[in-house]
Amino acid sequence: xxxxxxxxxxxxxxxxxxxxxxxxxxxxxxxxxxxxxxxxxxxxxxxxxxxxxxxxxxxxxxxxxxxxxxxxxxxxxxxxxxxxxxxxxxxxxxxxxxxxxxxxxxxxxxxxxxxxxxxxxxxxxxxxxxxxxxxxxxxxxxxxxxxxxxxxxxxxxxxxxxxxxxxxxxxxxxxxxxxxxxxxxxxxxxxxxxxxxxxxxxxxxxxxxxxxx
Ligand code: DX5
Ligand code: ZN
Numbered sequence: 001x002x003x004x005x006x007x008x009x010x011x012x013x014x015x016x017x018x019x020x021x022x023x024x025x026x027x028x029x030x031x032x033x034x035x036x037x038x039x040x041x042x043x044x045x046x047x048x049x050x051x052x053x054x055x056x057x058x059x060x061x062x063x064x065x066x067x068x069x070x071x072x073x074x075x076x077x078x079x080x081x082x083x084x085x086x087x088x089x090x091x092x093x094x095x096x097x098x099x100x101x102x103x104x105x106x107x108x109x110x111x112x113x114x115x116x117x118x119x120x121x122x123x124x125x126x127x128x129x130x131x132x133x134x135x136x137x138x139x140x141x142x143x144x145x146x147x148x149x150x151x152x153x154x155x156x157x158x159x160x161x162x163x164x165x166x167x168x169x170x171x172x173x174x175x176x177x178x179x180x181x182x183x184x185x186x187x188x189x190x191x192x193x194x195x196x197x198x199x200x201x202x203x204x205x206x207x208x209x210x211x212x213x
Contacts, residue, residue: 001182001212002027003205004061006170006192008043008141015048019056022195025205028061028083030170030190035066038090039139046075053077061188063111063170065138067091070100078106085109085132085168088120098127109168113138118152118159125163130188131156135181136171141192145172150184157185175211182212 005026010018019029031049036042049062059081066072069086070093076084084106086097094110101108109130110121114137121131133156135149149169156167169181170190181189191208198204 001186002188003208004028004030004168004188004190005195005201005205006030006032006141006190007196008032009192009196011196012044015052016055018196019052021201022205023056023058025202025209026058027188028059029056030061030063030192033062033064033066033072034139035068037067038087039065041065041139046072046077050077059083061085061109061168061190062106063109063132063190064090065111069097073097073101074104076104076106078104080105080107082106083109083130085111085130087111087113087138088124089113089116094124095127098124111138111170114146114149114152118155121156122159125160125165128165130166130168131160132168132170132190133186134171135169135173138171142197143172145174145177150180153181153184153186160185173208175207178208178212 005022034041034043061083064086084101107129111132136143166187168188169186173191174194195204
């Protein structure tokens with residue numbers, strides 16, 4: 001199980017220093033991009049994300065909660081190990097979005113809102129690298145984990161089978177449920193407030209890793 005600290009819960013006036021604190025224990029930096037349309041919240045876009053890159057050595061896991069990933073995905077400077085995930089419920093044609101993300105040189109993820117039938121992602125499993133199962137309604141950090149997500153993770157894990165698709169889970173992950181999601185098949189666990197909401201971030205990560213065992 002890999003950990004992706006979500007910077008959404010960090011101090012946005014101090015993003016690089018916040019990221020640096022968890023760099024030794026982060027497999028990826030999870031970055032939440034919101035447009036105020038797909039979700040009612042607004043965060044940062046390519047300009048800030050591309051600047052943030054300098055000085056950080058971990059790949060980025062960019063989570064696009066935006067209506068038009070086709071327009072904005074190519075504006076991120078990416079490394080080959082980065083993921084760009086877009087939502088299946090966004091307004092653009094998923095196949096086209098997958099194409100532009102590949103062309104940009106990143107790995108491709110598809111994210112699903114909690115209410116979206118899981119089967120809708122099945123046709124894409126052979127052409128993406130990651131599926132991000134949202135375990136809260138996207139838009140805000142610090143929400144309560146939706147327990148139904150466990151069943152979705154298990155079903156997805158079964159459906160993925162031998163395919164090289166990483167299953168990620170995002171929303172409400174704490175020491176209370178990290179083991180459950182990992183056992184249900186999540187190979188990448190996104191954690192915001194349970195890391196950046198704590199004064200000692202490294203101790204918080206240690207507690208999460210311990211709880212996952
Ligand atoms: C929510 C974001 C999450 C968020 C998770 O829309 O996609 O990445 O940062 O935060 P926590 O872990 O606090 O639920
Ligand atoms: Zn996210």
